[in-house]
Amino acid sequence: MGREDVERVREAIDIVELIGNYLPLQKAGKNFKALCPFHQEKTPSFYVFPETQSFYCFGCGASGDAITFLMRTEHLNFREALERLAERAGITLTPLRPADRVEDERRQRLVELNRLAAAWFSHVLWSTAFGEPARDYLARRGVDRATAERFGLGFAPEASTALLRYLTRHGASPEELVEAGLVVRREDGSVSDRFRNRLIFPIRDQQGHVLGFGGRTLGDAHPKYLNSPQTLLFDKGRVLYAIDLAEESIRQQRTVIVVEGYLDAITAHQFGYTNTVASLGTALTERQARQLRKLADRILLALDADTAGRQATLRGLELLRTTLADQERPVADPRQLIRFERTLGIELSVIVLPEGYDPDDLIRTDRARWDHALAQPVPLVDYYLDVLLGEQRPADSRAATEFLQRVAPVLTELGDPVQIDLYTRFIARRLQLPEETVRRALATYRRRPLSAVKAPTNPSAGTRPLTPEQQFVALLLRYPEVARGLAAELDDETLLDAQHRELLGLVLVGRTLEDTDIPEELRHYAQTLRERIAAQPELPLPLARQAIRDAFRRLRRERHDERLRSLLSEVRAAEESGDRAALRTALELVEALKQRFPEFYPEPSPYFRDTRDPVT
Numbered sequence: 001m002g003r004e005d006v007e008r009v010r011e012a013i014d015i016v017e018l019i020g021n022y023l024p025l026q027k028a029g030k031n032f033k034a035l036c037p038f039h040q041e042k043t044p045s046f047y048v049f050p051e052t053q054s055f056y057c058f059g060c061g062a063s064g065d066a067i068t069f070l071m072r073t074e075h076l077n078f079r080e081a082l083e084r085l086a087e088r089a090g091i092t093l094t095p096l097r098p099a100d101r102v103e104d105e106r107r108q109r110l111v112e113l114n115r116l117a118a119a120w121f122s123h124v125l126w127s128t129a130f131g132e133p134a135r136d137y138l139a140r141r142g143v144d145r146a147t148a149e150r151f152g153l154g155f156a157p158e159a160s161t162a163l164l165r166y167l168t169r170h171g172a173s174p175e176e177l178v179e180a181g182l183v184v185r186r187e188d189g190s191v192s193d194r195f196r197n198r199l200i201f202p203i204r205d206q207q208g209h210v211l212g213f214g215g216r217t218l219g220d221a222h223p224k225y226l227n228s229p230q231t232l233l234f235d236k237g238r239v240l241y242a243i244d245l246a247e248e249s250i251r252q253q254r255t256v257i258v259v260e261g262y263l264d265a266i267t268a269h270q271f272g273y274t275n276t277v278a279s280l281g282t283a284l285t286e287r288q289a290r291q292l293r294k295l296a297d298r299i300l301l302a303l304d305a306d307t308a309g310r311q312a313t314l315r316g317l318e319l320l321r322t323t324l325a326d327q328e329r330p331v332a333d334p335r336q337l338i339r340f341e342r343t344l345g346i347e348l349s350v351i352v353l354p355e356g357y358d359p360d361d362l363i364r365t366d367r368a369r370w371d372h373a374l375a376q377p378v379p380l381v382d383y384y385l386d387v388l389l390g391e392q393r394p395a396d397s398r399a400a401t402e403f404l405q406r407v408a409p410v411l412t413e414l415g416d417p418v419q420i421d422l423y424t425r426f427i428a429r430r431l432q433l434p435e436e437t438v439r440r441a442l443a444t445y446r447r448r449p450l451s452a453v454k455a456p457t458n459p460s461a462g463t464r465p466l467t468p469e470q471q472f473v474a475l476l477l478r479y480p481e482v483a484r485g486l487a488a489e490l491d492d493e494t495l496l497d498a499q500h501r502e503l504l505g506l507v508l509v510g511r512t513l514e515d516t517d518i519p520e521e522l523r524h525y526a527q528t529l530r531e532r533i534a535a536q537p538e539l540p541l542p543l544a545r546q547a548i549r550d551a552f553r554r555l556r557r558e559r560h561d562e563r564l565r566s567l568l569s570e571v572r573a574a575e576e577s578g579d580r581a582a583l584r585t586a587l588e589l590v591e592a593l594k595q596r597f598p599e600f601y602p603e604p605s606p607y608f609r610d611t612r613d614p615v616t
């Protein structure tokens with residue numbers, strides 16, 4: 001499947017007709033509008049533009065092309081959406097390369113086996129006598145049935161081959177069940193169920209596919225919690241438990257609460273905190289955080305309160321520092337987390353729970369305190385300093401030195417000299433040392449990370465000139481490291497083409513075109529783009545950064561202007577027809593546009609104050 005296929009599909013599909021199948025569209029000048037399907041609203045701010053074959057919501061900023069629309073409404077991935085549209089248009093897509101197809105089929109097979117297994121676990125839980133201990137357990141933990149069903153909970157009975165027998169009757173081979181992680185092979189070659197006498201938590205992706213399972217023992221088997229092993233589908237560093245149920249709510253609130261355990265997430269949802277996911281480990285990985293970044297502006301980490309545990313965690317985290325370049329690993333190192341906060345442009349805070357509580361307990365027993373903790377999250381740096389200083393005897397000079405050595409690289413990550421200064425003073429006060437001493441010590445211990453850029457050189461000529469969006473994406477592909485450094489400034493709302501959004505996402509999570517699981521049509525397209533600018537001279541880092549910034553700004557300007565033009569034509573039409581209500585709505589949308597593109601509406605200068613202001 002190549003670029004040509006995507007273009008053929010795009011040409012054959014009319015976005016107005018497509019979206020018209022989902023939403024009642026009203027005419028608005030030469031465009032159409034409707035109530036936004038991606039956020040809640042009373043007056044329509046969701047627009048479809050036939051001219052650019054794109055959509056845009058002035059309220060929540062959702063935007064894109066026909067493929068993006070289908071991906072979001074039907075929860076499909078790029079290829080699935082493309083296939084759906086091709087089918088609609090009666091276009092036969094070029095078949096996938098055999099290797100891709102094989103892998104794709106294996107994946108789909110595993111998804112199917114997991115679906116069957118999940119349904120069976122759920123059946124055992126609710127409809128058999130075997131499920132009774134698990135039902136009792138859920139009742140004791142206060143999980144109501146509706147919530148349990150929403151999470152697809154199930155039960156794996158004690159019998160060692162019950163699931164194995166069930167699935168083989170449905171045509172599964174023992175080999176593929178081992179591959180799916182549902183069954184284990186013993187040393188003597190025999191096979192048996194992985195999960196036995198355990199309450200089962202299916203772990204699903206954003207689209208609701210079951211990727212793997214977690215199982216909590218109801219007896220005294222070890223470990224207490226057992227997860228699926230790493231499979232083609234399941235990768236603990238990537239999954240976010242409850243993301244499928246939390247997605248809409250996270251989008252609407254632009255905030256996500258990250259807890260650690262299954263029951264923490266389930267209880268949070270049951271009590272209405274539906275923007276909660278669980279990281280299924282002690283710390284968030286970069287991959288998980290980047291996934292959340294697409295939905296939220298704020299991440300609230302609900303960590304266990306007990307101080308000993310907290311300090312042990314921090315120490316463990318710091319040990320990991322050297323290995324943290326790998327994004328599949330937990331980002332436990334505070335320095336990484338803070339760099340993240342800066343490069344991703346996401347706000348990271350910690351919800352500090354009272355001693356001895358986890359979110360599950362606290363929500364059930366003292367909701368007011370949970371709400372209070374939620375309302376007062378502690379910024380990450382403050383939290384970090386707090387934990388470190390908590391164990392610090394201020395007068396002990398050796399301890400103070402050690403403390404400063406640990407803190408210096410973390411503060412450097414803040415980047416902002418004003419903030420660094422504030423924290424320096426705060427530390428000086430707490431350590432009872434002169435500010436100047438602390439400042440000098442911090443400067444000595446600081447280390448700046450080095451970064452390197454590789455760029456391919458593979459000259460090739462193209463035919464049509466690249467569109468501004470293509471040029472931008474080509475730059476990203478050529479200077480991926482630079483692009484990652486700008487992650488906070490680059491958002492995919494500005495890109496209209498679903499393929500470009502996918503590529504931006506891949507570059508920002510550090511994937512290269514050599515990664516095998518990148519869909520073939522994307523890799524092929526990306527290669528073409530990269531080759532198209534390969535003949536351009538290699539830019540030094542700062543210039544590459546500037547080039548990417550400029551290209552992105554041009555795009556944003558373009559998007560903004562298009563949207564503003566469409567609104568102004570509506571304003572004119574409303575004025576002519578004397579429709580006051582329509583006029584008011586259109587002007588409100590202009591206001592919304594200003595909020596979304598503040599850089600094109602500069603604030604009044606603080607240096608030239610309005611002298612009429614009576615206060616100053």
Ligand SMILES: [Zn+2]
Nearest residue numbers: 036039057060
């Ligand atoms: Zn919207």
